[in-house]
Amino acid sequence: MPSSLEDRLALQELSARYARAVDRRDYEAFVALFASDGVLCGPGYEMKAHGEIDKGIRLIAQYESTQHCVHNQLVDVRGDAASGETYCVARHIYTRDGEKRKLDMGVRYQDQYRREDGAWRFVRRELVLDWTQDLPLVG
Amino acid sequence: MPSSLEDRLALQELSARYARAVDRRDYEAFVALFASDGVLCGPGYEMKAHGEIDKGIRLIAQYESTQHCVHNQLVDVRGDAASGETYCVARHIYTRDGEKRKLDMGVRYQDQYRREDGAWRFVRRELVLDWTQDLPLVG
Amino acid sequence: MPSSLEDRLALQELSARYARAVDRRDYEAFVALFASDGVLCGPGYEMKAHGEIDKGIRLIAQYESTQHCVHNQLVDVRGDAASGETYCVARHIYTRDGEKRKLDMGVRYQDQYRREDGAWRFVRRELVLDWTQDLPLVG
Secondary structure (H helix, E strand, O other): OOOOHHHHHHHHHHHHHHHHHHHOOOHHHHHOOEEEEEEEEEOOEEEEHHHHHHHHHHHHHHOOEEEEEEEEEEEEEEOOEEEEEEEEEEEEEEEEOOEEEEEEEEEEEEEEEEEEOOEEEEEEEEEEEEEEEEEEOEO | OOOOHHHHHHHHHHHHHHHHHHHOOOHHHHHOOEEEEEEEEEOOEEEEHHHHHHHHHHHHHHOOEEEEEEEEEEEEEEOOEEEEEEEEEEEEEEEEOOEEEEEEEEEEEEEEEEEEOOEEEEEEEEEEEEEEEEEEOEO | OOOOHHHHHHHHHHHHHHHHHHHOOOHHHHHOOEEEEEEEEEOOEEEEHHHHHHHHHHHHHHOOEEEEEEEEEEEEEEOOEEEEEEEEEEEEEEEEOOEEEEEEEEEEEEEEEEEEOOEEEEEEEEEEEEEEEEEEOEO
């Protein structure tokens, strides 16, 4: 097990900070989790560097609230670089035709990290979407 | 990163023990996770100290079973005190009009912890409820 | 807290590797997570040793995709042996009568582990099934 405990816990916390920033709509904190040349991409979109990430993540505000629950994480650390996979179920609350609904997304983030000035940041986070489920809150 | 690895893992485990105690209906173990003057509160309720917590948590028995899945946790440790936020999706199985149903609650616990005699305990756990979803088990 | 941080993180990762291997249909990696005399069992089935585990886990291919999200884990480590409980929500995507559906299983794995040649492996993983929910992906 070559990577240190400290690094592995720090990378767990990086994904928790990602979730907290997006769920709180704290865009400034969100962008700061990425390297200045970082990339956030997924099916049909790619945001490059802080300007595009800041603009893109604000689309989350179309939902009334979100909760990004982070699960399994496996990382491979090599000095100041690391890569890994992080499971997430992202929940999105919204209203359609007067009905409250929840859109769930089953995600496996494909991550690349870099340590800069002692802090781990995302160099690239690619969202692989395994499934979605969209149901009313009460049925 | 000022807080020790040991403390951060111990606080993860404290939330896992909370989940296990409530899901097993082990009220004695549940209450022991709180400081003697600890508080457990949420929308519309506040339980103070072991007596009220013991009485209040027993209401969980109205459900046939529960599963409290704990996710993202971010903590700030300062000596023998700490605070943090812990994500949870709490699942509650019950029967209504002969139909088995599951009530899911999306929770962000706002936690305050204290180390006493070497063990971390809850001083205050406030349940912030972000969403609920109540659907049949089969549909 | 007798068990080392290293062991506790390694056992977290073992469950994450279990999830990744089954979700990727990497049967070779899956089987290698078990001791050669390991057992994987649940309601109505018991697979003993690598041959039976390899044969049994391939039944997962009946689903179009799966996502095993691992949560709370509490372990007790005694030298090169350990036991523990691991929460999981296992999601199974499939099609019935032309309708895409998701079968969720609320699981508490009852685990026994052994360290062999420096790596933790499952000696026994028993799946306790607390609830299932089977709903369409869109409703």
